[in-house]
Amino acid sequence: MKQLLLIFQFFLLSLAAFAQVDWINFEEVTTQLAEKKKPIVLFIHTDWCKICKMQEETVFSDEIVAKQINNQFYALKLNAEEKQSLTFLGRTYAGATANRYHELAEYLGKSNKEFYFPTLIILNEQLEVVYKKAGLVSKEEWAEWMEEMK
Amino acid sequence: MPFRNALHLHLIFLFAIIPPQQVFGQLGTISGTVFQENGEVVPFANVYLSNTNWGAASDENGQFKxxxxxxGEYQIHAQFIGFSRQSKSIALSENQNLTVNFELQYSNLDLEEVVITGTMKEMSKKNSPVPVEVYxxxxxxxxxxPSVFESLQNVNGVRPQLNCSVCNTGDIHINGLEGPYTMVLIDGMPIVSGLSTVYGLTGIPASLIEQVEIVKGPASTLYGSEAVGGLINVITKKPSTAPLFSADVFTTSWLETNADIGAKFHLGKKASSxxxxxxxxxxxxxxLNNDGFTDITLQDRISLFNKISFDRKDNRIFNIGMRYVYEDRWGGEMNWRPAFRGGDSIYGESIYTNRWEVFGNYQLPIVDENFNLQFSANGHHQNSVYGTDRYIADQRIAFSQLTWNKKWTPSNDVLLGVAYRYTYYDDNTVATYAADSSRNSPSYIxxxxxxxxxxxxxxxxxxLLLGLRYDHNNIHGNIFSPRINYKWNSKKEKTIIRLSAGNGFRVANIFTEDHAALTGAREVVFTEKLQPEQSVNVNLNVVQKFYTKNQTYVNLDGSIFYTFFSNRIVPDYEINPNQIIYANLDGQAxxxxxxxxxxxxxxxxxKIMGGATLMDVTIEENDGKQRQLLTENFTGVWSIEYTILPYxxxxxxxxxxYxxxxxxxxxxxxxxxEYSPWFSIQNIQLTKPINDQWSVYGGVKNLLNFTPARNSIARSFDPFDKNVQFDANGNAVPTPENPNALTFDPSYVYAANQGIRGFIGIKYTLK
Structure with missing residues (x-):
């Protein structure tokens, strides 16, 4: 009976138009990767960037996209102006200061030495950068990427 | 779309292919641990032998096999995101189980992968209870x-206002409040005040900008009690994202030429400049309007900026910035030459400005505590003549502020601060004369x-943001300024409501702030000793975001603002046309x-950005209500951008x-x-990148060719009022030669006297 209820709940959830990406903590990635290898989606944003919000609200909230990200990737979200340092894949990166963005954001996110928001990066299972886009990734582009990743 | 990054494609095969058993003899094993600089292990690092398909990834304990x-002899490499690749030469003998350990260095190079750059990047409002607009x-x-001053014409509710049709000085109005109510900060410091609000704003080059933050209404107590109308914080470029070298030159069909050169270099290992x-x-x-006067003020200006940032332990901040501006500007009759400076034969207004600034930010080396010391000093020397009137002024300001930011509890983020500002001001007018007018008495505050x-x-x-500030002014005594800001947001922040309230307290310095006091045409009269102004401001801001299914984003941002002034210092131009009478307002504004x-x-x-402001700025005295001079009831701004991708x-x-x-x-x-017409200034600009380094741009400014009325300068043909007859009270009387009883007057100005013009520029950037 309990199982049936769970299944029913799951069914209801999957029907809901509202979908969202389950972002995980940077610290968790290492443990999770040790259990199961998956590629990583890293979304770099700032809290004042409109296109970033647009990315989240029009693309990541799309049912298909959210499902693909949640099932096939570890999803990470980084505010480039975050002042706290964080550890990602063994290395500790310093937080943002008045002089620069978060060290991890600078390291991974710059495009031709400039910074654009948002920047979306995909690391493959071997944790190498295979995609990087400065600017909005539309649903269509995302679908194309998914085709190529296959 | 192909795989953009083929760089490491070969690695992908490494893990899939296990070399088949072959006839090489007894096979060996290579194992080891991948460490990093600090002795910890590196999980998931890729270890491989070059020119082979053999490799492995380290496990979560950094071990690989x-x-x-x-x-045989091999080159073995270990590499991983975040680290520099390390390579070693090894020799493996038969049956050997060789141990190879790595110690990877942090990679400080930015990971430069091939990137796809879209057109939809980048601006909005910070996550603070104070409504901050970020541009x-x-x-x-x-x-x-060329400068921050002109750039601000593109921001809704903000209007760079010209105050003089001859010398083109300007101030920045926010929501109808004049320049003195707007605080201009550079990197969060009150560097632009007093004298420099008159000729200083055009001296801040637009090329310094990383971001401009604009607060309309009362800003946080951090910035003092003066910023009641609003605040403009110019954040200078971050050394980390500034290019190594950049040059940008443009010129207009009026031959206004602007050149910017920027460079970044390292000073030793620990500092960059x-x-x-x-x-x-x-x-x-x-x-062009044939009034005998220059349409636009002639300017020759150089500005130097240097910011040095030091790399410190634990990522602490230490910056020092310096800025120097020299400007020579003049406007007046077309045949004016420097030889006529100050004379009464040919009218000219000529201003030499010499200004330096030093400012810095130092985070104290206290473990686990965030103490920040900000300091700045600036000197401003203005040597000016307006016709025959000389105004020579000197101002020096020193500022220092220590703040301590601490999260007392998870929900209380407290900022404590002490600040000190010293202002020295001296000029050659009666403003700095002792009460008995016998000797010069500079002002020290x-x-x-x-x-x-x-x-x-x-x-x-x-x-909720609660703030309380106490200042002590050595002339006016105690000043308390409480501020309150409240923010409510919906889940996911699609709707945000902010309510701010605060008071302001301002000691006016007429001569430094109100340029009209200086244009020789009118005599300045003080009817009483001026009292400080006080104001109360309330601001309600609502932001609503919408997203549609077809990926359109709409952000609506509305505000209601209300400011009430008492003791407001109001210049009266109307009682006597030859005077400006300054007095504290008896009623309210x-x-x-x-x-x-x-x-x-x-x-x-x-991308479309549009804004409109509807406002009513009135001054109410016993004899009734009046609209404030030089203040519009409606303004609109817009900016539309489109990139034609194939090109x-x-x-x-x-x-x-307006x-x-x-x-x-x-x-x-x-x-x-009595009223200016409705007018609109519109511009078109095209920008085309040629390659990674070069881009060209050009366009047309003031497409509609709007210029103010030709008779804006009254009696421009008689700038020294030589043919004006005055009555016993000093009022001009109508004569056949002067039927409208006018005197020379350049203060009737609402827009730049500059019509349509083209411009073209080129930019070079070396990353």
Missing amino acids: INNIPP TAKYFANNKN LLGVNYFKYSDPLD HLPGLFIQDQVTINEFNT ISKGVSLNADIVWHSGV NLTINYTGNV SPMRLPLLGDLDNRS
Whole structure:
């Protein structure tokens, strides 16, 4: 009976138009990767960037996209102006200061030495950068990427 | 779309292919651990032998093992994201189990992968209870201008206002409140005040901008009690994202030439320096309206900027910045030459400005505590003549502020601070004469202050910012300024409501702030000793975001503002047209209005930003209510951007529109219009990157060719009033030669006297 209820709940959830990406903590990635290898989606944003919000609200909230990200990737979200340092894949990166963005954001996110928001990066299972886009990734582009990743 | 990054493709095969057993003899094994600089292990690092398919990844403990390797000599490499690759030469003998350990260095190079750059990048409001609008350098580049002053014409509710049709000084009005109510900060410090609000704003090159933050209404107590109308914080470039070298030159069909050069270099291992040089020259006088006067003030200006940042332990901050501006500007009769400076034969207004600034930010080396010391000093020397009147002024300001930011509890983020500001001011006018007018008596103002601010996160949806500031002015005594800001947001922040309230306290320095006091045409009269002004401001801001299924984004941002002034210092131009009479207002002054900003971004890459402000600024005295002079009731701005992808050509169409403003007339017989017309300044700009280094841009400014009325300068043919007859009270009387009883007057000005013009520029960037 309990199982049936769970299944029913799951069914209801999957029907809901509202979908969202389950972002995980940077610290968790290492443990999770040790259990199961998956590629990583890293979304770099700032809290004042409109296109970033647009990315989240029009693309990541799309049912298909959210499902693909949640099932096939570890999803990470980084505010480039975050002042706290964080550890990602063994290395500790310093937080943002008045002089620069978060060290991890600078390291991974710059495009031709400039910074654009948002920047979306995909690391493959071997944790190498295979995609990087400065600017909005539309649903269509995302679908194309998914085709190529296959 | 192909795989953009083929660089490491070969690695992908490494893990799939296990080398087959072959006839090499007894196979060996290579194993080891991948460490990093600090002794910790590196999980998931890729270890491989070059020119082979053999490799493995380290596990979460940093250990790796590559089996079944035939004996021989190899190059073995370990590499991983975040680290530099390390390579070693090894020799493996038969059956050997070789141990190879790595110690990877942190990679400080930015990971430069092939990147796809879209057109939909980048601007909005910070997550603070104070409504802060953030405009990026890119936004201002949509309508290229030499200085921060001109760039601000693209921001809704903000109007750079020209105050003098001869010398083109300006101030920045926010929601109808004049320049002195707007605080201009550089990197959060009150560097632009007093004298430099008159000729200083054009001296801040637009090329310094990383971001401009604008607060309309009362800003946080952090910035003192003066910023009641609003605050403009110019954040200078971050050394980390500034290019190694950049050069940007543009010129207009009026031969206004602007050049910017920027360079970044390292000073030893621990410091980097950002250098910027801006040069602006306009030296070819034009008189298209045939009034005998230069249409636009001639300017020759150089500005140097240097910011040095030191790398410190634990990522602490230490920056020192320096800026120097020299400007020579003049306007006046077309045949004016420096030899006529100060004389009464040919009219000219000539201003030499010499200004230096030093400012810095140092985070104290205290473990686990965030103490920050800000300091700045600046000197400003202005040597000016307005016709025959000389105004020579000297100002020196020193400022220092120590803040301590601490999260007392998870929901209380407290900022404590002490500040001190010293202002020295001297000039050659009666303003700095002792009461008995016998000797010069420069003004010294000491302004120590204390403030506390607590940002209370009530829950996920409600934030409260409480601030209290106490300052002591050595002339006016104690000043208390409380501020309160409250923010409510919906889940996912699609709706945000902010309510701010605060008071302001301002000691006016007429001569440094009000340029009209200086233009020789009118005599300055003080009827009483001026009292400090006080104001109370309330601001309600609502932000609503919408997203549609077809990936369109709409951001609506509306505000209602209300400011009530008592003791307001009001210049009266109207009692006597030959005087400006300054007095504290007996009644009240009120500025109120609504503004709406809309941002719409389509998935196709079209971006529209538009804003409109409706306001009413009135002054009420015993004899009734009046609209404030030189203040519009309606303004609108817009900016539309589209990139034609196949050509990578970006088109920006920007503009603004202003409703009529009441203008200062010279008495009842003045035949000039009492109100300015509706007018609109519109610009088109095209930008085309040629390659990674070069881009060109150009366009047309003031497409509609709007210029103010030709008779804006009254009696421009008689600038020294030689043919004006005055009565016993000093009022001009009508004569056949002067039927409208006018005197020379350049203060009737509402827009730049500069019509349509083209411009073209080129930019070089070396990353």
